[in-house]
Amino acid sequence: MVTVVVGTQWGDEGKGKVIDYLAQDMDIVARYQGGGNAGHTVVIKNKQYIFHLVPSGILHPDMVCVIGNGVVVDPVSLFEEIEYLEKNGVSIEGRLFIAENAHITLPYHKILDQIEDKFRGKGSLGTTGRGTGTTYADKFNRIGIRVIDFLEEEIFTEKLKIALELKNYLFKEYYKEQMLAMEKIYEETRKYREKMKKMVKNIALYLDRETEKGKQVLAEGAQGTFLDIDFGTYPYVTASNTIAGGACTGLGLSPKKISRIIGVAKAYTTRVGMGPFPTELKGQEAENLRTTGNEYGATTGRPRRCGWFDAILVKFACRVNGLDELIMTKLDVLSGLRRIKIGTAYNFEGTVYNEYPLNTKVFTGCDVTYEEVDGWDENIGGIRRYSELPLNAKRYIEKIEQTVEVPITKISVGSSREQTISK
Numbered sequence: 190m191v192t193v194v195v196g197t198q199w200g201d202e203g204k205g206k207v208i209d210y211l212a213q214d215m216d217i218v219a220r221y222q223g224g225g226n227a228g229h230t231v232v233i234k235n236k237q238y239i240f241h242l243v244p245s246g247i248l249h250p251d252m253v254c255v256i257g258n259g260v261v262v263d264p265v266s267l268f269e270e271i272e273y274l275e276k277n278g279v280s281i282e283g284r285l286f287i288a289e290n291a292h293i294t295l296p297y298h299k300i301l302d303q304i305e306d307k308f309r310g311k312g313s314l315g316t317t318g319r320g321t322g323t324t325y326a327d328k329f330n331r332i333g334i335r336v337i338d339f340l341e342e343e344i345f346t347e348k349l350k351i352a353l354e355l356k357n358y359l360f361k362e363y364y365k366e367q368m369l370a371m372e373k374i375y376e377e378t379r380k381y382r383e384k385m386k387k388m389v390k391n392i393a394l395y396l397d398r399e400t401e402k403g404k405q406v407l408a409e410g411a412q413g414t415f416l417d418i419d420f421g422t423y424p425y426v427t428a429s430n431t432i433a434g435g436a437c438t439g440l441g442l443s444p445k446k447i448s449r450i451i452g453v454a455k456a457y458t459t460r461v462g463m464g465p466f467p468t469e470l471k472g473q474e475a476e477n478l479r480t481t482g483n484e485y486g487a488t489t490g491r492p493r494r495c496g497w498f499d500a501i502l503v504k505f506a507c508r509v510n511g512l513d514e515l516i517m518t519k520l521d522v523l524s525g526l527r528r529i530k531i532g533t534a535y536n537f538e539g540t541v542y543n544e545y546p547l548n549t550k551v552f553t554g555c556d557v558t559y560e561e562v563d564g565w566d567e568n569i570g571g572i573r574r575y576s577e578l579p580l581n582a583k584r585y586i587e588k589i590e591q592t593v594e595v596p597i598t599k600i601s602v603g604s605s606r607e608q609t610i611s612k
């Protein structure tokens with residue numbers, strides 16, 4: 190059956206490592222949304238791999254990996270990743286497939302993403318500039334180009350002509366930018382079309398058949414719950430459904446096939462880009478977390494904003510995703526702090542909010558009520574048993590479990606596969 194892995198914060202929870210770890214018991218890893226904006230990091234034998242589009246299970250030699258219809262695929266980014274993998278002795282031959290109905294990100298999507306975000310001025314979202322949102326916009330505007338269309342010369346030319354006419358109009362008349370030549374895009378993408386042909390599949394059908402045979406599928410979410418287009422901190426969100434429900438629409442999977450939903454939560458909170466962040470720390474405290482946790486965006490290299498664990502957010506994530514369990518990452522980063530805070534309620538204009546408010550005004554303007562616990566000094570990166578963790582680290586974990594009402598089943602204390610503790 191299918192296990193879904195989803196981020197419970199603003200992305201960058203460490204899903205790459207968790208997926209690589211869980212993939213040990215899986216047959217197929219299937220990415221269901223997002224695009225080149227995602228950055229999933231996996232470290233094997235001190236070598237770091239950053240995946241934007243290739244599912245994070247690919248480092249297991251026999252794993253089949255699929256990119257679902259809910260993903261937007263930038264061929265340049267995809268083949269860069271494949272080339273890097275192959276250079277490092279990881280072959281994708283016959284085990285990486287792409288849904289024929291996934292949409293393609295083309296050069297104009299990336300340009301438009303960057304200029305649109307600049308044009309938002311003060312309302313800039315701080316997008317990753319990878320053309321993800323603009324590709325989804327074209328999909329919903331019914332002028333997108335699907336993988337299957339991209340591969341058929343005549344259809345691709347016809348669709349590209351229509352889409353480009355509109356984009357060039359915007360570039361020239363509105364944004365005063367250079368127009369793009371259709372022939373150039375056509376020629377530059379030729380090599381990708383050739384390579385992609387043998388990777389294309391009807392993924393919904395494939396997954397249905399494989400699950401019927403008893404194969405174990407791990408559905409890999411990108412970003413996190415609060416970047417979800419519907420339930421995130423709109424408009425400071427990404428352009429897809431990052432929540433567990435997105436696995437059904439993004440893979441063509443029946444909800445009946447999902448047997449387990451796992452949330453990944455960092456032991457503190459981070460956010461990249463703009464938008465409200467109630468438990469955000471400023472100054473030296475933030476800098477300390479950023480440095481110890483190496484909190485820099487895997488896709489853009491931007492410094493991540495850092496703050497305390499927000500239990501109100503994670504509690505909502507547990508509910509909207511229907512989490513069976515949580516995996517906590519980067520607990521080791523908190524070693525050495527004298528006191529650690531957990532956000533447990535928001536206060537706005539005299540009202541106490543124990544639940545995540547969808548009203549951006551409340552979420553932006555609220556103060557946070559914290560509960561504090563004592564920290565621990567020990568370096569915990571070498572610990573492999575729950576019982577061996579410092580007492581205060583266990584208290585911290587158990588306090589969070591009680592607040593969000595979902596069990597924490599695994600704790601990650603470092604970037605390698607081995608640095609994972611089962612509780």
Ligand code: IMP
Pocket residue numbers: 199200201226227228314315316317318319320321322411412416425426427428461462463
């Ligand atoms: P976009 O997805 O590039 O349109 O960016 C929209 C917002 O989502 C920005 O604040 C980005 O920083 C954020 N974002 C997108 N992808 C990720 C991710 O993988 N991790 C963390 N933040 C992300």
